[in-house]
Amino acid sequence: MNRTTLSLIAGTTALAAVTGFAALSAPDAPGTDTAAEAAAQLPVERTSLLCPAPSASDLAETSYTSFTPVTKGTGSGGKAELREAAEESADTPADGEDKGKGDGKSGEDKPAKPVLTSEEPGKPVTGDSSGGDAPALVGTADGRFAPGWTVQETTEVAAGTGRGLQGVNCTAPDTDFWFPGASTDADRTDYVHLTNPDDSAAVVDLELYGKDGALKSAVGEGITVPPHSSEPVLLSTLTGERQTNLTVHVNVRSGRVGAAVQALDDKLGGDWLAASTDPSGSLVLPGIPEDATSVRLVAFTPGDADADLKVRLASPSGPITPAGHETVHVKGGMTSAVDLGDVTRGEAGSLVLTPTDRSVPVVAALRVVRGKGDKQETAFIPATRPVGTRATSADNSRKGSTLSLTAPGAAATVKVTASAGSEGGTPVSKTYTIKAGTTQDIEPQVPGGLKGTYALTVETVSGGPVYGARTLTASEGGVPAFTVQTLPDDRGTVAVPEADEDLSVLQR
Secondary structure: OOOEEOOOOOOOOOOOOOOOOOOOOOOOOOOOOHHHHHOEEEEOOEEEEEEOOOOOOOOEEEEEEEEOOOOOOOOOOEEEEEEEOEOOOOOOOOOOOOOOOOOOOOOOOOOOOOOEEOOOOOOOEEEEEEOOOOOOEEEEEEEOOOOOOEEEEEEEEOOOOOOEEEEEEOEOOEOEEEEEEEOOOOOEEEEEEEEEOOOOOEEEEEEEEEOOEEOOOHHHOOEEEOOOEEEEEEHHHOOOOOOOOEEEEEEEEEOOEEEEEEEEEOOOEEEEEOOOOOOEOOEEEEEEOOOEEEEEEEEEEOOOOOEEEEEEEEEOOEEEOOOOOOEEEEOEOOEEEEEEEOOOOOOOEEEEEEEOOOOOOEEEEEEEEEEEOOEEEEEEEEOOOOOOOEEEEEEEOOOOEEEEEEEOOOOEEEEEEEOOOOOEEEOEEEEEEEOOOEEEEEOOOOOEEEEOOEEEEEEEEEEOOOEEEEEEEEEEOOEEEEEEEEOOOOOOEEEEOOOOOOHHHHOO
8 A cells, every 4th residue: 555655854853742631530420529520521632642663673664554533522723743752862871871860851952853744633644664763753632633643553574583563552651551461581572662752851660570479670670761762671681580471560750651562572473562451350351363373361460469360251152261261360469371272262252351259450461373383473462441432443454454342241332433544535434233241353344435544433332331452464474464452442532520610629
């Protein structure tokens, strides 16, 4: 397909810090707060997204897709832009220096030119880069482009460690991330990518937890991420222990960062491991492909208490208990892993974890393998939030996209909209009913007269919570290459009290 080539500007760059983000919280229960009851849902006015550097491979081909769904009440102004994050600023500590100390000043004051700018809500815009020098990107959207802004980074690597298809949704900056499913095994090369969008340095602690608990790592403490820059940290440099299954905790002491783990395997390809949803007693991991040949569950509980979880597979026909894996025991502060084999047995599925007794907060992710022998490829599915009001998946093409939706509790109805194409096409929508306890794989409708790529937007119409994921597939020399991105609520609206209410409730 034709895409506009990104002009990647060399050198250190800067981007004005984004402040004043709308904070979202679940509404209080009815009758508990009259101000909350009177609050209206209004579109957010500003959004920030951070894209990690895609690959160090000279054989990498990366595409970026930026998309904002049309949202009522946003007006006519605004823009959405992606710019380069500096690979290294002038004050970045050299190897061996104390990365916990920095003066927080950027080495370059000249702002970068945009490398990707959205044209209008409802229409994707795309760009490409080649080779291993593509930098991390920092982006902001405001006005009518802010609510639901989504950017997908997709990379094809033809050969070598991590060969296959790698995809990640660019993430909003935050201060706390959990990544169960990382590894320092001999066959794995895992990096934590930390990207700082702000004018001051961020200070980050990286904590590693294996099967026996926390791994000692003095060099993982106080890592400085300079302003407007990105730092890839190789996990094997933080510890001398080889651990097949690790949980990585990114804890930001000051500032905020975007974080993602790039997990590359010498034999099984690789992909991006996105952060698990916040620790919770019940978790849903949606979108296991029907032809998965191996599925591994990795779980971790941050506290001292052990967690005992029921394991259920939401299949197309209803909930199934995997034989021999009815429950999983997760010791407090230790990473647990369970190989579930070909748990889907030729049918699409989603894993649902619920407490057997008392609820203990847990994070979890799945490592999924397709193919056999030397033709295997890996992807990851973290536990995720429900679709909620609306969720979006960018970078879909005419073939190779599968939308997976599950309703683990009550039945639900959703509306799926395929946007206009990046180079032309007419949006189409269709409504689906997801039966209680099931997972439904959907081959999305293609926009009429599609040219280029398109986005999929999922909106909950009625019923219980729905969880979703989108799988992209491609053929790479006989390898069933694929990548999976979950579909959490885009948090495109914020609760705002009516004008005649006491606005002091927002001052916190």
